[in-house]
Amino acid sequence: xxxxxxxxxxxxxxxxxxxxxxxxxxxxxxxxxxxxxxxxxxxxxxxxxxxxxxxxxxxxxxxxxxxxxxxxxxxxxxxxxxxxxxxxxxxxxxxxxxxxxxxxxxxxxxxxx
Amino acid sequence: xxxxxxxxxxxxxxxxxxxxxxxxxxxxxxxxxxxxxxxxxxxxxxxxxxxxxxxxxxxxxxxxxxxxxxxxxxxxxxxxxxxxxxxxxxxxxxxxxxxxxxxxxxxxxxxxxx
Numbered sequence: 001x002x003x004x005x006x007x008x009x010x011x012x013x014x015x016x017x018x019x020x021x022x023x024x025x026x027x028x029x030x031x032x033x034x035x036x037x038x039x040x041x042x043x044x045x046x047x048x049x050x051x052x053x054x055x056x057x058x059x060x061x062x063x064x065x066x067x068x069x070x071x072x073x074x075x076x077x078x079x080x081x082x083x084x085x086x087x088x089x090x091x092x093x094x095x096x097x098x099x100x101x102x103x104x105x106x107x108x109x110x111x112x113x
Numbered sequence: 114x115x116x117x118x119x120x121x122x123x124x125x126x127x128x129x130x131x132x133x134x135x136x137x138x139x140x141x142x143x144x145x146x147x148x149x150x151x152x153x154x155x156x157x158x159x160x161x162x163x164x165x166x167x168x169x170x171x172x173x174x175x176x177x178x179x180x181x182x183x184x185x186x187x188x189x190x191x192x193x194x195x196x197x198x199x200x201x202x203x204x205x206x207x208x209x210x211x212x213x214x215x216x217x218x219x220x221x222x223x224x225x226x227x
Contacts, residue, residue, distance in 0.1 A: 089155065
């Protein structure tokens with residue numbers, strides 16, 4: 001079945017460092033891929049998405065590229081800020097089960113000044 | 114728009130008690146889902162609904178019931194609470210643009226079963 005494997009955390013970075021959080025997936029066909037962010041005590045918010053191979057999703061300085069050949073959707077940001085401290089979830093929505101989302105286990109990011 | 118709302122925010126139950134977690138959305142979304150979030154396990158789908166009157170089981174449905182009498186509301190019922198149901202519960206609603214879905218989450222209910 002469909003699934004998402006996400007880089008384990010926690011990740012601690014200094015402000016202005018480069019961020020990569022790895023995400024790979026297993027799915028039939030071409031799923032839609034998402035990154036969600038969860039700030040402490042809150043629900044998940046959609047950060048970015050990509051719906052077909054080679055699409056790049058971007059938002060708030062974060063980027064992720066849909067790589068069909070490596071079944072990956074790694075999250076990157078060139079210069080993190082303290083306010084980026086949160087838990088990040090990779091997710092997919094399958095081709096034949098679009099309403100059902102499959103989530104990775106989440107990666108906790110802490111950015112220190 | 115309030116988006117997706119959940120009540121209560123926190124709840125403590127004793128083993129064997131029953132309760133209902135409320136979820137409502139005001140975006141006229143067709144699809145709604147319930148997830149539980151446990152440390153190291155991400156989000157796991159409990160039940161979902163593709164429209165009023167239609168529900169189905171997700172990955173971890175045992176011990177939970179749902180119903181969808183209106184588009185707006187999707188309550189989750191715990192029939193007889195167990196300590197294994199201690200978790201954070203998220204309700205979500207989603208809509209589709211063609212074959213692409215976007216999902217919106219409520220703020221969560223933190224449940225402790227003693």
